[in-house]
Amino acid sequence: MLADVSAPIEIAGLVKHFGTVHALDGLDLTVAEGEVHGYLGPNGSGKSTTIRVLLGLLRADEGSVRLLGGDPWREAADLHRRLAYVPGDVSLWPNLTGGEVIDLLGRLRGGLDERRRAELVERFELDPTKKGRTYSKGNRQKVALVAALASDVELLLLDEPTSGLDPLMGEVFEQCVDEFREQGGTALLSSHVLAEVEQLCDRVSILRSGRCVETGTLSELRHLTRTTVRAETERPPGGLASLPGVHDLVVEGRRAAFEVDTAELDTVLGVLHAAGIRTMSATPPTLEELFLRHYGDAVPTAAPVDAS
Amino acid sequence: MTGTWLLVRHYVRRDRWMVLWWALGITLLYWSQAVSVKGLYTTQAEFDRAAAMMETNTAFVAMAGPARALNTIGGQVTWQATAFGAITVGLMSMFLVVRHTRAEEETGRDELLRAAAVGRQATTAATLVVALLANLLVGAMVALSLVTFPLAAADSIALGVGLAAVGAVFTGTALLAAQLGSSPRAAYGLTGAVMGAAYVLRAIGDVGDGTLSWLSPIGWYQGMHAFSGLRWWPVLLLLAAAAATTVGAVLVFARRDFGAGVLVDRPGPDRAGGLLGTPEGLAWRLQRGSVIGWSAGLFLTGLSYGSLGDDVGDLMGDSEMSRDLFAQAGGALVDAFYATAILMLALLACGYAVSSAIRPRRDEDEGRVEVLLATGLSRQRWLLAQVLLTVAGSALVLGAGGLGLGIGFALTSGDSGAVGRYFVATLPLLAPVLVLSGLARLLFGVVPRWTSLAWAGLLFAVVILLFGPLFKMPEWLQDLSPFHHLALVPAEPFRWAPFLVLGAIAAALSVAGQAAFRRRDVEVR
Ligand SMILES: Nc1ncnc2c1ncn2[C@@H]1O[C@H](COP(=O)(O)OP(=O)(O)O)[C@@H](O)[C@H]1O
Ligand SMILES: [Mg+2]
Numbered sequence: 001m002l003a004d005v006s007a008p009i010e011i012a013g014l015v016k017h018f019g020t021v022h023a024l025d026g027l028d029l030t031v032a033e034g035e036v037h038g039y040l041g042p043n044g045s046g047k048s049t050t051i052r053v054l055l056g057l058l059r060a061d062e063g064s065v066r067l068l069g070g071d072p073w074r075e076a077a078d079l080h081r082r083l084a085y086v087p088g089d090v091s092l093w094p095n096l097t098g099g100e101v102i103d104l105l106g107r108l109r110g111g112l113d114e115r116r117r118a119e120l121v122e123r124f125e126l127d128p129t130k131k132g133r134t135y136s137k138g139n140r141q142k143v144a145l146v147a148a149l150a151s152d153v154e155l156l157l158l159d160e161p162t163s164g165l166d167p168l169m170g171e172v173f174e175q176c177v178d179e180f181r182e183q184g185g186t187a188l189l190s191s192h193v194l195a196e197v198e199q200l201c202d203r204v205s206i207l208r209s210g211r212c213v214e215t216g217t218l219s220e221l222r223h224l225t226r227t228t229v230r231a232e233t234e235r236p237p238g239g240l241a242s243l244p245g246v247h248d249l250v251v252e253g254r255r256a257a258f259e260v261d262t263a264e265l266d267t268v269l270g271v272l273h274a275a276g277i278r279t280m281s282a283t284p285p286t287l288e289e290l291f292l293r294h295y296g297d298a299v300p301t302a303a304p305v306d307a308s
Numbered sequence: 309m310t311g312t313w314l315l316v317r318h319y320v321r322r323d324r325w326m327v328l329w330w331a332l333g334i335t336l337l338y339w340s341q342a343v344s345v346k347g348l349y350t351t352q353a354e355f356d357r358a359a360a361m362m363e364t365n366t367a368f369v370a371m372a373g374p375a376r377a378l379n380t381i382g383g384q385v386t387w388q389a390t391a392f393g394a395i396t397v398g399l400m401s402m403f404l405v406v407r408h409t410r411a412e413e414e415t416g417r418d419e420l421l422r423a424a425a426v427g428r429q430a431t432t433a434a435t436l437v438v439a440l441l442a443n444l445l446v447g448a449m450v451a452l453s454l455v456t457f458p459l460a461a462a463d464s465i466a467l468g469v470g471l472a473a474v475g476a477v478f479t480g481t482a483l484l485a486a487q488l489g490s491s492p493r494a495a496y497g498l499t500g501a502v503m504g505a506a507y508v509l510r511a512i513g514d515v516g517d518g519t520l521s522w523l524s525p526i527g528w529y530q531g532m533h534a535f536s537g538l539r540w541w542p543v544l545l546l547l548a549a550a551a552a553t554t555v556g557a558v559l560v561f562a563r564r565d566f567g568a569g570v571l572v573d574r575p576g577p578d579r580a581g582g583l584l585g586t587p588e589g590l591a592w593r594l595q596r597g598s599v600i601g602w603s604a605g606l607f608l609t610g611l612s613y614g615s616l617g618d619d620v621g622d623l624m625g626d627s628e629m630s631r632d633l634f635a636q637a638g639g640a641l642v643d644a645f646y647a648t649a650i651l652m653l654a655l656l657a658c659g660y661a662v663s664s665a666i667r668p669r670r671d672e673d674e675g676r677v678e679v680l681l682a683t684g685l686s687r688q689r690w691l692l693a694q695v696l697l698t699v700a701g702s703a704l705v706l707g708a709g710g711l712g713l714g715i716g717f718a719l720t721s722g723d724s725g726a727v728g729r730y731f732v733a734t735l736p737l738l739a740p741v742l743v744l745s746g747l748a749r750l751l752f753g754v755v756p757r758w759t760s761l762a763w764a765g766l767l768f769a770v771v772i773l774l775f776g777p778l779f780k781m782p783e784w785l786q787d788l789s790p791f792h793h794l795a796l797v798p799a800e801p802f803r804w805a806p807f808l809v810l811g812a813i814a815a816a817l818s819v820a821g822q823a824a825f826r827r828r829d830v831e832v833r
Binding site for chain 1: 490491493573575576577578579580581584585587590593594674675676678679680681682683684685686687689827828829830832
């Protein structure tokens with residue numbers, strides 16, 4: 001897809017150093033209006049740095065960055081009224097309550113939707129009367145999520161927003177993002193967990209060492225994924241080895257462990273089912289595994305500057 | 309208790325420098341009293357006169373303790389150092405204990421330890437051992453410094469032993485508080501409240517008939533009557549209290565769940581009040597406790613200086629040292645004393661100003677600024693609100709000190725005009741105070757990691773004020789201190805020029821810091 005002039009996020013050739021560390025090294029990223037864009041990369045690949053540049057908290061060393069049609073460094077405060085941000089590790093003021101923080105952030109952003117605020121507090125099962133110092137990581141994240149989702153904004157910047165939430169709350173979060181998209185909102189959702197992004201995102205960009213290495217819809221990226229399957233069956237499962245898309249198969253009696261291209265998962269499960277499944281686990285690949293497979297070398301946390 | 313000794317070794321390695329600094333500081337507190345008292349009075353008659361004056365000063369007795377044998381060096385050391393020594397050794401114990409118990413539990417590191425082959429009570433036991441060792445070290449160093457001064461050996465040792473025992477009481481208190489409260493802050497709050505109560509009970513007791521002092525561990529320590537008829541039995545009270553609180557902590561620990569406390573935090577409001585909609589409102593909400601606390605502290609300090617009234621001449625003695633210390637401006641001794649008292653108040657107010665000016669850095673470092681600046685709040689507006697609060701808060705804190713000084717003087721001398729006079733004389737000191745907060749602002753803008761270095765600026769100013777003239781430091785060095793330029797009112801007439809120049813420097817530093825902050829990255833962990 002070509003970059004639309006009015007795309008909410010347009011980044012080209014973005015470079016950001018911290019001393020000798022190249023956190024971002026020629027990053028290109030476009031997020032189109034109305035999409036939830038997954039921003040994937042292992043820890044240290046530069047996701048948070050990108051979002052902080054977008055927020056005008058960090059200054060770009062090189063490259064061009066447009067946010068909602070403006071310059072995020074110079075027009076930060078004005079642009080921020082039209083977006084909401086949830087950091088990965090929310091830290092709150094020890095003696096302000098969660099409710100106070102939600103209101104504070106909402107007011108500074110230009111107002112909250114009262115009805116939505118009440119509804120979100122309920123859905124996330126947040127106790128807004130507790131002091132910041134007593135909240136767990138997950139609850140601090142809920143405070144930031146409620147504050148963000150209760151504001152009337154066009155764009156959400158979410159930096160690993162579910163890293164502290166339990167699965168149930170993760171689901172509530174996914175519903176909320178879905179609703180936000182239905183109302184025409186745009187979101188950038190960073191994550192290092194592929195499965196989470198698969199649930200939510202229309203398009204995905206994959207980041208590695210400060211550079212975008214893949215962009216596309218999920219089905220375009222699906223060819224990258226293999227699922228790890230472990231199963232114990234009533235009878236030894238026959239014929240697995242001859243199935244297309246099965247790799248690294250190890251069979252020990254009635255136990256089998258192998259990897260399978262996600263597209264072939266159904267066929268393989270059929271075979272296992274025929275052998276009578278007793279226990280089974282299927283794990284999507286971690287990002288690191290995926291990178292290792294497709295790029296063939298270890299994933300460094302960031303590229304060191306070299307002389308060239 | 310498997311693993312206790314392993315943990316003890318680990319804690320000792322982690323804490324040794326911190327404990328050493330505390331021990332040196334507390335030893336210096338005792339030893340420097342001996343040195344300064346010895347240098348202050350040239351004849352015993354002078355010493356007797358000063359002692360008689362101090363004995364009848366209620367504010368001093370409330371602050372320090374029962375007035376006994378004040379015309380001896382040992383008596384003075386006991387009087388001046390024990391209450392503060394007890395509080396400092398309590399603070400040391402509290403930080404040590406909470407750091408290894410509740411704080412570790414909150415970060416979850418403790419859980420890892422407990423999952424490893426470490427006995428359930430091992431953290432508590434190891435913390436207790438390390439804190440007691442630290443207290444013993446402090447006690448031994450204090451005793452040694454006084455014995456070698458030389459003061460009477462038995463009484464010197466008693467001051468050290470009593471101090472270690474008070475430390476043990478507050479160690480037990482902190483251990484218990486760490487079990488009762490459900491966060492480090494709650495544990496600090498509880499321990500601090502107990503220490504505060506111990507101090508206040510003995511203050512009321514010492515001013516009155518002494519009964520209430522027997523409810524306070526600090527009172528027991530001072531009840532040993534070092535250098536004025538030493539008796540040892542109050543140590544038993546201290547040891548019993550230390551044992552009781554420690555046993556209490558062990559019992560509570562055995563009965564509660566991991567991560568839980570016994571006392572739960574009181575819930576707060578679920579909606580923000582009108583204040584929390586502007587950056588100024590937020591800054592005030594976050595700092596009002598500290599503004600009020602510092603103001604009250606300075607008011608009381610001013611009050612106790614002021615309550616010396618016109619009698620300061622007797623108190624100061626006539627030695628060269630006291631003339632150097634208190635008569636830097638020449639002129640009448642009373643005026644010179646109050647000019648110096650005002651300088652002291654300003655240095656204390658500077659403590660607030662610097663702590664307030666480095667707060668933005670703390671908020672940045674701990675990641676709270678990030679969420680704030682991702683809203684419609686601009687960087688400049690956020691920082692400006694912080695600056696406004698620092699300036700207004702400093703004025704308030706300093707003003708409270710000046711008011712206390714004036715009121716104290718007026719109450720003692722009956723000269724009601726002193727209230728306004730001393731209050732007004734204090735205000736110009738706002739300029740040098742703000743120079744140091746401006747320095748913090750500049751560091752924050754240019755080299756944020758070093759913002760805390762502004763404390764070194766304050767330390768420098770204190771050293772220059774106390775020792776500059778005494779050691780005849782070169783004039784250019786003394787001129788570097790912003791407190792070295794103003795006219796010393798009331799000993800000298802007020803001059804506008806240095807005040808305006810200092811004010812301009814403060815403003816320039818602050819503006820430069822704000823401009824630099826606009827251009828730099830917001831740092832996050
Ligand atoms: N303020 C900083 N100073 C120095 N290095 C930094 C700073 N912020 C990020 N980095 C480095 O930049 C790289 C990218 O970090 P980040 O954007 O946080 O990655 P991610 O969010 O994808 O985990 C990492 O190597 C990190 O150590
Ligand atoms: Mg990150």
